[in-house]
Amino acid sequence: MRDLGIRVLIEGVNLQRLLLGLAVTARIAFIAVAFSMVLGVPFGILMTRRNAALRFLCRFYLEAMRIIPVLVWLFIFYFGLARNFHINLSAAAAAVLVFTLWGTAEMGDIVRGAVTSLHRHQYESAHALGLSEVQLYLYVIIPQAARRLVPGAINLTTRMIKTTSLVVLIGIVEMLKVGQQIIESNFLKSPTAAFWVYGLIFFLYFILCMPVSRLSKRLERRWQS
Amino acid sequence: MGYMVDTAFIVKFTPLYIEAMGLVLELCFFGVLFSLIIGLFCAIVRYYRIPVLRSAAGVYIELSRNTPLVIQLFFLYFGLPRVGITFDSFTCAVTGLSFLGGSYMAEAFRGGLEAIGRGQIESGLSIGLSRSQLVRYVALPQALAVAAPALGANVIFLLKETSVVSIVALADLMSLAKDLIGLYYKTNEALLMLVAGYLILLLPLSGLFRFAERRLRYAGFGN
Incomplete structure (x- = not known):
């Protein structure tokens, strides 16, 4: 008899289980993105400071986060912390921590780019008016820089959503793992289930990321002038 | 003591790490090679607005850029064999990397092509160059110089992306570390x-690209 593997997707609670699996990664991504956006702003501003030692430290942090693959960082935090400091983070906590550290670095660079793209006279005028350093950033720099960093920040969000798919490699039960379970339990009944399940997961990631990256591109084009 | 590093262990397993690094480099080499071919093809097709191919390239770029490599590899390695298309691990990893990298390379090339001034194209046409000559002698050399930094960044991106290939049963650096x-x-x-x-x-790769980028700045052509 012709096998209809696609049936597996709608049988029982399979679809709900897959979507709950997606929610696991989406939650990690959401928390990490929120922390990164908040922490990235002060980090980016620190990067624009004139202090050479401070700039070197920030630069070093950014480059370290960039040059080493995120998956390696996940391993370091998940295995290394437990071994050396007896800090037993759950896989999800390690993931949130690593994605936040990485996201903060990337967000910081976006903020740095936006802040340095402002004209010098903005700073000088603010100083001439007698604004304090905090007022300068709060009322002059951040409002103007915000517009320039929004497309980059949204783009970073899609990158972070995509990168959270790595968590399956440190043993978090998310959409791929649930998919595997469904495939294995239906192995004899419908051998083509793997094709449909992984196809659906592929498609779900796509419809999650596509609108966000479209938005980023549109904003970039509109705000270019 | 738990904090000390066992040097004998490191010496013993260094050959395995070197072997794994070789695999990573090999994957990256083929992935970059095919990505460049796919990317160049997509960019040219879109630049010249060739009817059907252009929208196919557009769909491909959207699909590739908005899905993670892990998911692409799972689909290729575990999904496709179920409908009769089988790969070995290495082919699968290279296919996944090329599928992912192709769109990033395409965007880099597109950025380069779009930076070429209209005057360049019009001058080329007015001295009677054919379309393919225009691409070969006018557009591409200049586009490459503009796109070079983005292309270099993509190579590094692809090398880092190879870190997930252990899911298709390849013995790369990650899987070796996990095993040890x-x-x-x-x-x-x-x-x-x-x-x-x-x-x-x-590090050497990133240094090399940084050096090349500085050298290429001299090749800035006027519009």
């Missing part, structure tokens, strides 16, 4: 060598 942690409980040594392995691969 699991078998010998030498977490520090395994992680240290893992980081060293990636740094040895990535």
Whole structure:
């Protein structure tokens, strides 16, 4: 008899289980993105400071986060912390921590780019008016820089959503793992289930990321002038 | 003491790490090669607005850029064999990397092509160059110079992306580190060598691209 593997997707609670699996990664991504956006702003501003030692430290942090693959960082935090400091983070906590550290670095660079793209006279005028350093950033720099960093920040969000798919490699039960379970339990009944399940997961990631990256591109084009 | 590093262990397993680095480089080489071919093809097709191919390239770029490599590899390695298309691990990893990298390369080339002034194209046409001559002698050389930094960044991106290929049963640096942690409980040594392995691969490459980028600035052509 012709096998209809696609049936597996709608049988029982399979679809709900897959979507709950997606929610696991989406939650990690959401928390990490929120922390990164908040922490990235002060980090980016620190990067624009004139202090050479401070700039070197920030630069070093950014480059370290960039040059080493995120998956390696996940391993370091998940295995290394437990071994050396007896800090037993759950896989999800390690993931949130690593994605936040990485996201903060990337967000910081976006903020740095936006802040340095402002004209010098903005700073000088603010100083001439007698604004304090905090007022300068709060009322002059951040409002103007915000517009320039929004497309980059949204783009970073899609990158972070995509990168959270790595968590399956440190043993978090998310959409791929649930998919595997469904495939294995239906192995004899419908051998083509793997094709449909992984196809659906592929498609779900796509419809999650596509609108966000479209938005980023549109904003970039509109705000270019 | 738990904090000390076991140098004998490191010496013993260095050959395995070197072997794994070789695999990573090999994957990256083929992935970059095919990505460049796919990317160049897509960029040219879109630049000249060739009817059907252009929208096919557009769909491909959207699909590739908005899905993670892990998911692409799972689909290729576990999904496709179920409908009769089988790959071995290495082919699968290279296919996945090329599928992912192709769109990033396409965007880099597109950026380069779009930076060419209209005057360049019009001058080329007015001296009677054919379309293919225009691409070969006018557009591409200039586009390459503009796109070079983005292309270099993509190579590094692809090399880092190879870190997930252990899911298609390839013995890369990640899977080696994981095995050593699991078998010998030498977490520090395994992680240290893992980081060293990636740094040895990535730092020279990133330095090289930075150097090349500075040199290429001289080749800025007027519009």
